[in-house]
Amino acid sequence: MHVEPRALYLLCLLVEHRDRVVPKSELLDEVWGDRFVSEAALTTALRTARLAVGDTGSLQQVIRTVHRRGYQFVAPVTVIADGLSAGAGRERSVEPTAADGPVGADRQTIRFCRAEDGARIAHTSVGSGPPLLKAANWMTHLDLEWTTPVWSHWLRGLARNRRLVRYDERGCGLSDWAVPGFTFSDWVDDLETVVDAVGLDRFPLLGVSQGGAVAVAYAVRHPERVSRLILAGAYARGRQVRARNGTERDEAALDLDLARVGWIHEDPRFLRVFASQFLPEGTPQEWDEFTAFQRQTTSSANGVRFLEEFARIDVSDIAHRVACPTLIVHSRDDERVPVSQASELAALIPDSRLVVLKSRNHLLTAFEPAWDEFLAHIDAFLAE
Template sequence: MARSLSPHTDSSSGAQAVSAQAFRFAQLPSGARIAWTRSGAPGAPTLVRVAHWLTNVEYDLRSPIWRPWVERLSRSFGLVRYDERGCGLSGDDPRPRGLEPWVEELEAVVEAAVDATREPRVALLGVSGAAAIAIAYAVRHPERVSRLVILGGFLHGALHRCRTPEDRGFLEAQWRLVEFGWGRNDPAVREFFSSRFVPDATPEVRAGMNEQQRRSCDGPRAAEIMRARAELDVRALAPQVTVPTLVLHCDGDRAVPVELGHDIAASIPGARFESLPSANHVPLGHEPAFARFCDAVVDFVTGAGGTPRLTPRERELAGLVAQGLDNAQIAVRLGVADKTVRNALSALYAKLGVDNRARAVARSRDLGL
């Protein structure tokens, strides 16, 4: 099922941001429908923005926070965005919020996107609390994930980081404030969170953040999601990630301190970490950090430097690696000694820009080898 909306035009530039938004709905086992949309060139690699707190994919193109993201990333990717159940355009069911339901939503959206594009693999972008969901999905479905990008994420939620009863009391006070104050005709409640998540925002962006909160969901649902995010813990899963991973984090982030980004990069084998010069939770369109963020994502997901130049023999070797053959099997296929295979693989890994066999398999498959 699809629902089309008219194109959005950015009045500041006169340029059409995205040609159209056609919303589709992926159905969950409960019957709830998850709204999703894809923008960008039909043949571009797919990048899925995992649903984070406060989404309304219909409002994204009017949001001063997310509109620059959609416009820029859609130039390089087929950008898939969706609303988690009970938020934005998505339906709801009585299932409690938590890691399993959130992974279920991502599974449904990825399969729907794969069916629509015939691409067997997608890149994932996990922002803030969505980082844990993206990590869990990548561990369960490595065959579906080409690259994993984390921004402003954490492995374990705020409840696991409370050191004192006062810390927990402060968290619970915030949840109560959201539950009973979110729906009031008083922007001061929403401003409490905007000032923490985007302290360096312009008045327009701050107002957009307040509006995003109102459009995403009501107060009781927002508080429920916040509690469930605070209970997340994927510290045991992170070392099991085998797909290439890039971790980005704003160095002055007050909502999720940069040290939590360091923890992710240290826990995922071979992950790269890069800090972004910003005090906001996510880089905003007017900041230099935003351009750096977009460039880093594009370079990493598309493979900086493009397709490596491989000799015919290296292409043959990469194809055997992609099939999952071990060194002995490859040696038999090529009619060479095991030592020759080991040496050849070292040279191949360098050209592919990977540091282990699992990543070589993923990279070779990405290149269609």
């Protein structure tokens, strides 16, 4: 597998200093030098290094976390040759080269375009090759995504051997938070605006979570532009719309009421429960990282507005008009969006195929087998 340079160098440093616990501060200084980065960047690089050697944050048979001290390489080591010295490591910094592929925010230039109502939308692209446009979904930040375990592996995986184009939804990330409109139709219009600003002609389109419904609506509106459609953790109808009886309607209303209270008061207990719905197989630390990222991506008021609009989404009456081949990928035990919603999309979209992955997570993590399967299905689908 391809391992981005900083994660590889981090792994080498840990192997070299395997006789001791290496403090976080030392790793940050060695790997990033004078560049200021948060500990989240170190966490992301460690996750990548662990994935490369078959380790996990819970297993820790290779890289052990020593609470409040740092990290230590603990697997057996056979020294073949002394090819890396501490002095050599300190004499150079690890910088990406053209052959390394996308490694982070330093690989992208963020640009802005304006929707018809004046809302400013941030967009960027990274990687090289044929394009893949990712429709915006909630909880993104074009810059901070590179240092959060929620999205960093998505960016690197999706930008592998292709040009990944993405943007922040209005009300979120680097796009304007105070906007004239905040409706589903506005989100589809924003996707149109970005496509025109980037100058894309015909391209595959990816929609994740509620971004899937936006992608469906755009594909129906512009069949001449969308060559292939990929829907991940998506749904055709929001929770209020798909409620079949009074009990389900009451549950949907209660879920929204709890969300309003939790977001408005930024109640950490609620926000952790909310995070666990997206990452039920995550650790408490991962839920806290998820929550911290949420707070950086949008305001509490917008968080409520997003959830209210999500509940009202309904593209079930137009999905049958999608004219391109469509790949629908969903976690079998998704606790945020039931797999039945993926089945509904597959039944509605004529030329579609459904792939169900073994996972409980709404947003796949880098350390579960389903993640590599997800990327493999996308690669195969786009190569057809």
